[in-house]
Amino acid sequence: MSGQASGTLEKPRLVIHGRKVVGGVAEGEALVTKETISGWGGVNAMTGTVIESRHELKGVSFAGKILIFPGAKGSSGWSGLFHMTRLRGTAPLAMVFNIMTTKAALGAVVMRVPTVTECDADPLEVIQTGDWVRVDGDAGTIEVWDSKPGG
């Protein structure tokens, strides 16, 4: 690992490996859901908040979080909606997802956030909301701490 995460020497609890979808590096607090996410009609782009009825994240914003989710569903407006979150500053910092779809791939590309898929451990099982996560899209690695190192 680069060892530059938060300028800390603290070792991550866990490192998992996957495939690059979009390159770049970002770190922040994890927001994990086991439910797929709708873009258009399921998220308010102005706030980055999930609005879908009955969704476990209803009312929760992913703005500034590392979004860890099974995959995309619903309208073909997924990429456009998430693209708008980039314009509004409400996009997630990075994404990790399990199921590859055109919606999630295109959305990640136009959001321009580090994104990894096809992980060697199920990120929905081994990462919890609130964990501190560093996603390196180019290397395809996801480092996980219980809390912000040195924080």
Next chain:
Amino acid sequence: MVALTSAEQAMLQGDDGKAVQKAMELLVRYADALGAESFVETNNVAGVPGSSPPWVKEYYADDGGDYRAVFCRFDLDADEVFDVPRMNAFSCHLQGGMDPQLWREQGMDDAAHDNFVSDEGDVAGHGIQILKTCTPYLAGNVPVMGEHCAWMESSAVVFANSVIGARTNCEGRESTSAAMLAKRIPDWGFHRDEYRKGHHSVEVQVPVDSIYEWGMLGYYVGDAVEDSIPVITGDISDPSLIRHKHFGAAAASSGGVEMYHMVGITPEAPSVETAFGGAPRGERFVYDQAARARIYETLNSVGSCEDVDYVMLGCPHYSIEQIAQAAAMIDGRKVHENSALWIFTSRAVKATADANGYTEILRKAGAMLMTDTCSAISQAIPQGTKVAALDSAKQVHYLPAMMGIEGWYGTTQECIDAACTGKWKGRLQ
């Protein structure tokens, strides 16, 4: 890294101009994100190129704040602005943001309408067909079996793949805009034979023989299989275009279904074995009376007040057959003073409705036949709406959540009765 033909390499190098080059750059990023190994050629693209609300134009104020800026910076996700030529592929614009005539009734102001008119002029000027509908297959763009398309609109995508046997993924705004210029889309997913085979079984054990039943089954199927391909067998009958339209729209909303097989009904499912590409596999779901009742409850879980102040029909856009039925149901009646009835369709279908007198029947009853959009797309509902009634499982999935209102799901007859009485009397039929 996606492999490029010499023609694609030339596009990427700029031989066909800056706009095509930038389109190809985006498509390469997208193909690599998917893990696609090559592109397929397409000459049938349906998207929402360049149209945008004023705030998006304002965001690109430094780049001119116009259609050109939005197309370059947002649609092609380019970091610069350049001239955009006429599109190279046969290209269609899907649904838009307001009715071209009844926009005031939809609550739009002059500025929003001016923006709409300006965008539409640019869309037409770039050689993109103004279909303005979520049902392009009812308005002049019917693909054929095996045709490679690049379509947006989940309900149109699932229809094209499942009912027609055309080949398209559920594309997004940026990929379709790029494909209009480059005539390419990643050869991934539904473009490939192996991807089109079934994953899970759904056995239908209750009679599904009306548009209402097909809609509920669709919502169940999407909820059950999520984004997988279901193979549906059993007591499903009387297929028709509008039933497929509602089934697919519902399945694409509750799950992410982009293709389904109905054995003996859809073209790539002459048998269970063919639909699965071998022996059946995956999970087996059963749609019985209990499942049906549960889906009805789910669809009506956002309804409690029985005073209905808005009835919306036309999700996906109504066909001429549905408009004729609605006109017959309301002929001689009046929409209640505490309620409103808006029916949505395409401009092409409305022309027929005008010729047949349906538009006039609806107008006399106090209803409005609108085109281009719907209440979810335009976020336009009659002022003060608190409770809506809908005959579309897709719309009841989206509209209440988006607008913060209550919603009921029922038959078209129940919805029209609610519009005329102001009261919801729907129950599981």
